[in-house]
Amino acid sequence: MNDVEATEVPLVELIDRLLDRGVVLAGGATISVAGVDLIELRLNLVLASVDALQRSLAEPEAA
Amino acid sequence: MTLLVRAVVHASDASRLATDGLLAVGARGIAALASPDDGVPVTTETSLRVHEQITRRIHDGAASLPARFGTVYETEDEVRRLLTENRTRLLADLERVGGRVELVVSMRWRNPASEDTVATTGRAYLEARRVRMREEDAAREVVARFVAELGLERAFIRESISPRPGVAASVALLIERERVGMTRADIASFAARESAVQVEAYGPMAPYSFSS
Numbered sequence: 001m002n003d004v005e006a007t008e009v010p011l012v013e014l015i016d017r018l019l020d021r022g023v024v025l026a027g028g029a030t031i032s033v034a035g036v037d038l039i040e041l042r043l044n045l046v047l048a049s050v051d052a053l054q055r056s057l058a059e060p061e062a063a
Numbered sequence: 064m065t066l067l068v069r070a071v072v073h074a075s076d077a078s079r080l081a082t083d084g085l086l087a088v089g090a091r092g093i094a095a096l097a098s099p100d101d102g103v104p105v106t107t108e109t110s111l112r113v114h115e116q117i118t119r120r121i122h123d124g125a126a127s128l129p130a131r132f133g134t135v136y137e138t139e140d141e142v143r144r145l146l147t148e149n150r151t152r153l154l155a156d157l158e159r160v161g162g163r164v165e166l167v168v169s170m171r172w173r174n175p176a177s178e179d180t181v182a183t184t185g186r187a188y189l190e191a192r193r194v195r196m197r198e199e200d201a202a203r204e205v206v207a208r209f210v211a212e213l214g215l216e217r218a219f220i221r222e223s224i225s226p227r228p229g230v231a232a233s234v235a236l237l238i239e240r241e242r243v244g245m246t247r248a249d250i251a252s253f254a255a256r257e258s259a260v261q262v263e264a265y266g267p268m269a270p271y272s273f274s275s
Contacts, residue, residue: 006119006266006267006268007264007265007266008265009115009167009265009266009268010169010265011108011111012227013167013169013233013265014111014112014115015111016223016226016233017165017167017235017268017271017272018111018114018115018131018132018271019106019111019131019132019133020131021131021271021272021274022128022129022130022131022132022271022274023070023071023128023129023130023131023153023156023274023275024130024131024134024275025068025071025095025130025134025136025142025145025146025149
């Protein structure tokens with residue numbers, strides 16, 4: 001990325017990656033959307049957007 | 064004070080990368096780079112783009128794992144404890160990602176078959192479902208052609224089929240920094256020959272889709 005010009009990622013793709021992917025350290029995290037503290041988590045957690053959660057429920061992992 | 068985690072890096076790189084107000088919190092050879100804050104972050108386009116820019120800058124300097132936005136910890140001790148507990152996984156991910164970067168490839172249908180509407184009858188629902196499933200199959204075929212043409216290892220590709228109405232697929236490519244230009248050219252070549260979808264490439268960015 002130093003010598004390659006980055007093109008701006010569209011917001012919808014950015015939301016998908018920044019809120020649904022990326023490394024997560026399990027533990028106590030507070031998640032906020034639009035300034036409202038939605039939930040304070042004290043257990044191991046996996047954060048997901050509603051869309052991702054619906055997809056995971058609709059497509060359970062193969063055994 | 065709270066800590067908004069931006070990325071995880073090798074501890075040996077942390078102090079060099081902890082600029083522009085970032086704080087390095089290290090434990091057993093691994094470190095988190097975090098922004099000290101007074102509470103929890105507000106999720107806006109600006110805050111997301113700032114987070115993306117910070118993680119991109121960090122990844123420009125060394126191998127890193129960008130953090131999911133919005134992860135806040137109350138103390139440095141808590142971050143150290145979690146780094147220690149997750150050390151093996153984080154080091155393995157850092158090794159796998161290395162200096163590679165993520166390219167975002169969006170494939171939009173030129174003529175979407177399915178519509179983002181609510182079926183009002185059972186028959187309409189079944190018909191819409193059939194159309195949607197057929198479109199998903201077609202999207203998988205497009206992605207398969209794309210992957211075969213680019214010749215990348217499967218482990219370096221993540222795809223999301225039909226993530227949104229009108230979108231066939233969103234594909235993440237993990238590629239060597241030096242290959243970004245060449246890969247963009249390959250994508251443009253594929254796009255020029257693909258009639259069913261409009262293909263656009265964005266980035267590169269830090270490897271969000273390859274950091275667990």
